[in-house]
Amino acid sequence: MYVRKKRRMVAEINVVPYIDVMLVLMVIFMVTTPIITQGVKVELPKSKAEPIEQMKDNKTPIIATVDEAGLYYFEKDSLQKGPFNAEALQAEVMSTLTIEPGTQVIIKADGRVDYNSVIHLLNMLKEAGAPAVGLMTEDVESK
16 A cells, blocks of 8 residues: 655745836836926025034925025925915915924025025024024035
């Protein structure tokens, strides 16, 4: 009489298809990310200033932009809104700071914008409740 041995079942997960899917998704994200990224074209003033430190809570800062035409833009978490007039921008910043108090606010002004416009934006952001306002510049060595 012939006795047959039972084979043990192999319990392995084949991960090769998952790796293929991940590589395809990575390529898709690499191609689409530069297309999705948008912004206001401003020529930042050059400076040798040290970068400001990020807050400990790692909140993304609010970026208030003023372009050469004097139009205001609002950016938070890579979501850009605008153009706004001064009062609408102030209301947008105020509502964001109400939801997320203590968020850093940074001014991104075109280098050709007059000083008075930047000071007006600075005062407007302080009135909106910004705890501190930084100025964004471009590094001298980057160009």
